[in-house]
């Protein structure tokens with residue numbers, strides 16, 4: 393069978409999953425998960441709903457969209473739920489991008505953007521980061537008549553760095569109405585700056601070319617259950633919905649999401665934990681002579697010097713049971729990313745990293 397060249401060039405997600413680590417993982421600090429676990433209220437809701445598993449879930453996720461709409465100050469038709477926000481990235485690429493369309497994004501941002509744009513045979517215009525943050529002025533400069541979409545990750549995965557409201561406003565003022573601006577806010581609940589941009593207010597005020605993506609996988613601890621959502625103009629969400637599987641959000645994820653939204657105690661504890669872990673890693677990494685990026689998330693990225701060094705360090709850490717990420721494939725060679733774990737996992741990670749760096753010298 394003839395393969396599409398753009399898809400044949402991608403690596404298979406299936407084989408990636410089957411690559412066994414060299415030794416059992418002792419600390420999994422590679423996927424930006426919540427080390428406190430899932431929201432207890434969500435877990436209780438899932439237990440209550442388990443007897444309904446033989447029924448298809450509500451394909452319109454009415455209850456969750458209503459709860460989100462109330463929380464966000466929008467109407468339910470401005471919310472679309474999906475099987476993880478990654479599904480929304482895929483669907484958005486699918487319904488908007490034709491081969492050859494230009495998509496402006498950062499060089500050093502969420503790897504899914506590279507994969508989905510390549511899947512559609514779109515042209516990636518990757519703009520270098522400045523100190524780990526999107527260079528929004530340069531991204532606006534890069535927009536041409538062929539640009540269909542701009543992808544912004546704020547806070548940015550994998551650096552954890554944020555862009556503020558003033559620069560975002562300056563950027564939005566330069567984007568033509570015909571260009572879709574996707575703002576992925578998967579880590580917004582961790583952001584600490586007071587001038588973090590309010591993109592949902594833009595949508596509330598009638599902006600039709602902004603799509604905000606969020607997830608229950610991070611602060612709410614529901615990564616394995618799969619639940620994300622988009623906020624945008626209702627017509628845009630109707631259009632994106634044409635491509636989605638009818639029954640994508642499962643019945644357990646839906647009730648878990650509704651319950652998690654009410655679990656302010658778990659959210660506050662998760663924020664506190666991330667703040668403490670960040671301070672710990674900033675201090676310890678600096679003591680190792682490294683200069684981490686100014687993260688506002690539940691992970692931290694740090695240059696460790698030299699192209700290919702990230703893969704070496706990741707391998708050496710994996711051989712000692714610590715799973716972290718190397719960012720070469722994300723466009724940031726020589727940089728590693730560590731997700732925050734429990735205090736014990738964090739301490740173990742630092743002591744193993746110290747040993748690995750010493751052996752490298």
Ligand SMILES: Cc1ncc(COP(=O)(O)O)c(C=O)c1O
Nearest residue numbers: 476477478502549578607609620
């Ligand atoms: C920036 C960003 N967007 C989206 C996602 C996907 O989240 P989900 O688990 O909801 O698909 C992730 C997951 O790591 C992420 O880091």
